Amino acid sequence: MAKQATAQKRPRRERGSINPEDIIKGAFELAEEVSIDNLSMPLLGKHLGVGVTSIYWYFRKKDDLLNAMTDRALRQIVFESPYVDxxxxxxxxxxxxxxxxxxxxxxxxxxxxxxxxxxxxxxxxxxxxxxxxxxxxxxxxxxxxxxxxxxxxxxxxxxxxxxxxxxxxxxxxxxxxxxxxxxxxxxxxxxxxxxxxxxxxxxxxxxxxxxxxxxxxxxxxxxxxxxxxxxxxxxxxxxxxxxxxxxxxx
Missing domain, CATH: 1.10.357.10 (Tetracycline Repressor, domain 2)
Incomplete structure (x- = not known):
C-alpha cells in the first residue's frame, strides 16, 4: 500500500514564533517523509507544531510554498557544476x-x-x-x-x-x-x-x-x-x- 501521509505532532509553538525560513525548512523535512505530492498545509502545521493559519500568513496556498521550496532547491542544488576538461x-x-x-x-x-x-x-x-x-x-x-x-x-x-x-x-x-x-x-x-x-x-x-x-x-x-x-x-x-x-x- 502507498505510504500514508502523516506527520508526528510536535509540542505547540508560541504564537508568532514561526518564520518563513522555519516553514520552508520544515516543508523539506516533511516532504522527505510523505513526498511533495502528499505535502499539505495541515500536515505541515502538525509537523511544525503551529496552527495552519500561521503558515497561511506567509504562504497563501501550497503552490506559493512549493515555489519557495523550488527557489531554495535551485540555490542549494547539490550536483557539481559541469566541468569539461x-x-x-x-x-x-x-x-x-x-x-x-x-x-x-x-x-x-x-x-x-x-x-x-x-x-x-x-x-x-x-x-x-x-x-x-x-x-x-x-x-x-x-x-x-x-x-x-x-x-x-x-x-x-x-x-x-x-x-x-x-x-x-x-x-x-x-x-x-x-x-x-x-x-x-x-x-x-x-x-x-x-x-x-x-x-x-x-x-x-x-x-x-x-x-x-x-x-x-x-x-x-x-x-x-x-x-x-x-x-x-x-x-x-x-x-x-x-x-x-x-x-x-x-
Missing part, C-alpha cells in the same frame, strides 16, 4: 552525467522540485545557461565547433533529465504491491515466438526502462558522435593552420 573531455563529461543522474535519482524531492516543477522557470533556465557556458567552452577547446559543443552538452543534459524524470514518474504511478516492469515484461515475452527478446530480457535488457544499462548506452551514443565530429574537424584545422603559417611573411 578539454584534454579528457569524454571522461569528464561522462562522469558529470552520471553524477548529475545519481544526485537526482537519490533525491526524489530535488527531482520533483527542480526537474519537474522548476523545469520551465526563468531561474532554472538562467542557472542552466550559466553552468552550460563552462561546459561548452571546454568542448570547444577539445575540438568541437561552438554549435556542436552546444548541441552535445544539451543532448547530454536532456538525456540525463529525461532518464531521471521517466524513472520518477514510473515510481509515482506504478502499484507498489504489483509486479515491477521487468517482471511484467518477462511474463509477456513468449520465448518461442520472441527468442531474441527472451534472451535479451534474461540478460537485463528491457524496453523503455530508464535503468543504468539504457542510460549508459544512450550516453555513449552521444559521446561517440561528438568524438567523430572532433576527429573529422582535426584535418581541416591542421590544413588551416598550415595555410596561415605559409602566408606569414618571413
Amino acid at each position: 578539454a584534454a579528457n573531455w569524454r571522461e569528464s563529461l561522462h562522469s558529470h552525467a552520471h553524477n548529475m543522474r545519481k544526485t537526482f535519482m537519490t533525491s526524489p524531492i530535488l527531482c520533483d522540485l527542480v526537474l519537474i516543477r522548476g523545469a520551465l522557470s526563468a531561474k532554472a533556465l538562467r542557472l542552466g545557461l550559466e553552468q552550460m557556458e563552462a561546459a561548452v567552452a571546454g568542448l570547444v577547446e577539445a575540438g568541437l565547433s561552438p554549435e556542436d559543443a552546444f548541441d552535445t552538452y544539451s543532448a547530454v543534459s536532456v538525456h540525463v533529465r529525461g532518464s531521471v524524470v521517466l524513472a520518477r514518474l514510473y515510481e509515482k504511478t506504478r502499484s507498489l504491491d504489483g509486479p515491477d516492469f521487468s517482471a511484467g515484461e518477462a511474463a509477456t515475452i513468449d520465448s518461442e515466438t520472441m527468442p531474441l527478446m527472451a534472451a535479451l530480457s534474461a540478460k537485463g535488457h528491457h524496453i523503455g526502462v530508464p535503468n543504468t544499462m539504457n542510460f549508459e548506452y544512450g550516453l555513449n551514443c552521444i559521446l561517440d558522435h561528438a568524438a567523430r565530429l572532433i576527429d573529422e574537424g582535426r584535418p581541416a584545422k591542421k590544413a588551416s593552420a598550415r595555410r596561415k603559417t605559409s602566408a606569414t611573411p618571413r
Whole structure:
C-alpha cells in the first residue's frame, strides 16, 4: 500500500514564533517523509507544531510554498557544476552525467522540485545557461565547433533529465504491491515466438526502462558522435593552420 501521509505532532509553538525560513525548512523535512505530492498545509502545521493559519500568513496556498521550496532547491542544488576538461573531455563529461543522474535519482524531492516543477522557470533556465557556458567552452577547446559543443552538452543534459524524470514518474504511478516492469515484461515475452527478446530480457535488457544499462548506452551514443565530429574537424584545422603559417611573411 502507498505510504500514508502523516506527520508526528510536535509540542505547540508560541504564537508568532514561526518564520518563513522555519516553514520552508520544515516543508523539506516533511516532504522527505510523505513526498511533495502528499505535502499539505495541515500536515505541515502538525509537523511544525503551529496552527495552519500561521503558515497561511506567509504562504497563501501550497503552490506559493512549493515555489519557495523550488527557489531554495535551485540555490542549494547539490550536483557539481559541469566541468569539461578539454584534454579528457569524454571522461569528464561522462562522469558529470552520471553524477548529475545519481544526485537526482537519490533525491526524489530535488527531482520533483527542480526537474519537474522548476523545469520551465526563468531561474532554472538562467542557472542552466550559466553552468552550460563552462561546459561548452571546454568542448570547444577539445575540438568541437561552438554549435556542436552546444548541441552535445544539451543532448547530454536532456538525456540525463529525461532518464531521471521517466524513472520518477514510473515510481509515482506504478502499484507498489504489483509486479515491477521487468517482471511484467518477462511474463509477456513468449520465448518461442520472441527468442531474441527472451534472451535479451534474461540478460537485463528491457524496453523503455530508464535503468543504468539504457542510460549508459544512450550516453555513449552521444559521446561517440561528438568524438567523430572532433576527429573529422582535426584535418581541416591542421590544413588551416598550415595555410596561415605559409602566408606569414618571413
